[in-house]
Amino acid sequence: MQKFPDHIFANINYRLATATSAGIPNQTDDIGTAIKYLEQKLKYNPRFILLGNSAGAHLSMLYAYHFDAQKKIKAVVNIVGPSDLSDPGFEKYQDYSFVKNYLIDPKAVPTKMSKILFASPVSWIDSASAPTLSYYGNRDQIIPLSQKRILDSVLIRNKVIHETYEFNGGHLDWDKAPNDLFLIDKIATFLRQLDKK
Numbered sequence: 001m002q003k004f005p006d007h008i009f010a011n012i013n014y015r016l017a018t019a020t021s022a023g024i025p026n027q028t029d030d031i032g033t034a035i036k037y038l039e040q041k042l043k044y045n046p047r048f049i050l051l052g053n054s055a056g057a058h059l060s061m062l063y064a065y066h067f068d069a070q071k072k073i074k075a076v077v078n079i080v081g082p083s084d085l086s087d088p089g090f091e092k093y094q095d096y097s098f099v100k101n102y103l104i105d106p107k108a109v110p111t112k113m114s115k116i117l118f119a120s121p122v123s124w125i126d127s128a129s130a131p132t133l134s135y136y137g138n139r140d141q142i143i144p145l146s147q148k149r150i151l152d153s154v155l156i157r158n159k160v161i162h163e164t165y166e167f168n169g170g171h172l173d174w175d176k177a178p179n180d181l182f183l184i185d186k187i188a189t190f191l192r193q194l195d196k197k
Contacts, residue, residue: 022105047074057081061121064130078134083151089144131161
């Protein structure tokens with residue numbers, strides 16, 4: 001906020017997935033509702049930057065790449081977010097069976113597409129996708145580092161503006177020194193470069 005005093009920041013929440021209520025599309029709907037609310041309050045059509053970590057980063061990417069039909073999202077900042085839920089590296093994650101069984105409402109999934117691919121942000125990347133900055137830990141026991149490589153390869157293939165950085169540490173170490181200041185500086189530089197384009 002100190003680096004961008006002329007920007008408006010909103011910390012939004014979303015419904016959680018349960019065994020009786022799927023997360024997606026409820027969660028992406030919640031992001032869309034927050035964006036509409038902000039537009040109504042501001043009385044103009046701003047460009048949005050979605051930033052999240054872990055599940056919030058996953059939803060930021062998924063919303064920007066798939067659900068942002070009007071291209072209101074200017075950029076995504078993905079901090080340790082899952083990009084491909086079909087990655088075998090995820091099978092070591094203790095809650096993966098919950099993700100596989102309860103995260104996605106089967107009624108929202110197009111015919112002949114799996115729930116896991118539907119909920120994977122990389123499934124929706126194309127040449128018009130939002131520029132993305134990513135930050136992944138090299139000792140993360142929840143989000144495998146293979147997520148970084150998969151996401152980068154799809155962004156490169158589609159010629160999407162992106163930057164990716166790796167930090168020393170696990171899933172929750174991105175906001176500890178020196179990782180936190182490095183990330184803040186990289187985000188600021190990335191967003192300023194986008195403003196020049």
